[in-house]
Amino acid sequence: MIQSPLCDLLGIRYPLFQGGMAWIADGRLAAAVSEAGALGIVAAGNAPADYVRDQIRIARSLTNKPFGLNIMLMSPFADDVARVAAEEKVAVITTGAGNPSKYMDSWLSAGSKVIPVVASVGMAKLMTRVGASAVIAEGGESGGHVGELTTMVLVPLVCDATDLPVIAAGGIADGRGVAAAFMLGACGVQIGTRFLSAEECSIHPVYKEKILKANDLATMVTGKRLGHPVRSLRTKFARNYAKCEYSSMPDEELEKLGTGALRLAVQEGDAENGCFLSGQIAAMVSKIEPAADIVRDVMESAEPILKGASSWVR
Numbered sequence: 001m002i003q004s005p006l007c008d009l010l011g012i013r014y015p016l017f018q019g020g021m022a023w024i025a026d027g028r029l030a031a032a033v034s035e036a037g038a039l040g041i042v043a044a045g046n047a048p049a050d051y052v053r054d055q056i057r058i059a060r061s062l063t064n065k066p067f068g069l070n071i072m073l074m075s076p077f078a079d080d081v082a083r084v085a086a087e088e089k090v091a092v093i094t095t096g097a098g099n100p101s102k103y104m105d106s107w108l109s110a111g112s113k114v115i116p117v118v119a120s121v122g123m124a125k126l127m128t129r130v131g132a133s134a135v136i137a138e139g140g141e142s143g144g145h146v147g148e149l150t151t152m153v154l155v156p157l158v159c160d161a162t163d164l165p166v167i168a169a170g171g172i173a174d175g176r177g178v179a180a181a182f183m184l185g186a187c188g189v190q191i192g193t194r195f196l197s198a199e200e201c202s203i204h205p206v207y208k209e210k211i212l213k214a215n216d217l218a219t220m221v222t223g224k225r226l227g228h229p230v231r232s233l234r235t236k237f238a239r240n241y242a243k244c245e246y247s248s249m250p251d252e253e254l255e256k257l258g259t260g261a262l263r264l265a266v267q268e269g270d271a272e273n274g275c276f277l278s279g280q281i282a283a284m285v286s287k288i289e290p291a292a293d294i295v296r297d298v299m300e301s302a303e304p305i306l307k308g309a310s311s312w313v314r
C-alpha cells in the first residue's frame with residue numbers, strides 16, 4: 001500500500017485529497033471520501049458562512065475520520081468562513097484563489113493543519129514562511145481557477161523550493177497520474193474532476209453526463225482578462241463568455257455575466273447559462289461509481305506502476 005509522510009501528518013490511509021470544488025464538494029461527498037481512507041474536503045466556494053458550517057457538521061455526522069475545508073479567498077464571505085473554520089476546529093484547511101496569510105494565526109491556534117493551493121514558487125515559499133503544514137501545487141490542467149504553469153513543470157519547482165510536503169494537483173485521474181506525481185517529488189495527490197462522477201456527488205445529472213461524454217478537447221479557459229482564469233467545459237456559456245471577454249464589454253458587466261453560472265450548472269443542469277467546471281482529464285472519466293471505489297482504484301493501480309519503475313533503469 002502506498003504511504004507517505006502525508007498519511008502520518010494527517011492521520012489518513014491514502015495520500016489522496018479530494019478537491020475542494022465550489023458548490024460541488026459538500027459534506028456528504030467529503031465524508032464518503034474520508035471514510036474511504038483519503039481526505040475529503042468540504043468546499044466553501046462563494047457560499048455564506050452558515051451554509052459552510054452546516055456542511056462541516058454534516059460531514060462530522062457521517063464520518064469520524066479527518067476531513068478538510070477549502071476556502072476560496074476571493075469569496076465575499078471569506079472573512080466569515082475563515083472564522084467558522086477556526087470555531088469548528090476543522091482538521092485541515094486548504095485555500096485557493098489568494099493569499100491566506102492574514103488568517104494563519106487564528107487557524108493554527110485552533111489546531112488546524114493549513115495546506116494552501118499554490119500556483120507559483122513564490123507563493124510556495126511564502127506559505128512555508130507563514131506556517132503552512134504542506135502545499136498543493138496545482139497545475140493549469142485542473143478545473144476551476146487555474147494558474148499559468150502545468151503540473152509537470154510546477155510540481156518539481158515547488159518541491160525544490162520548500163521542505164514542506166507537496167501535494168500534486170491538476171490532470172490526475174488514475175494510478176498513472178499518481179505514480180508520475182511521486183516521481184516528480186510530490187508525496188500526495190489531489191483529484192477533483194474524477195470525483196464529479198462519484199455516486200455521492202450531488203451535481204445535476206446533466207453535469208455528470210457532460211463529464212462522461214467529454215473528450216480530450218472538451219475544456220477551455222476563460223477569465224484571463226479579469227485576472228482570475230477558470231477552466232470549464234466548452235459549453236455555449238463558455239464560448240459566449242470568451243467572445244465577450246475579447247469585446248469592448250466593460251469589466252463590471254463581464255464579471256456579472258459569470259455570477260451564479262456555476263450554481264446553475266450544479267443545481268439545475270442549465271446547459272444554456274451554466275458554467276460546468278472541469279479539468280482536462282474529464283475525457284478519462286468513464287463511469288459513475290462510489291467514491292470509495294474511485295479512491296481504491298486510483299491508489300491500487302498506482303502501486304504496480306511504481307514497483308515497475310526499476311525496469312527502466314539498467
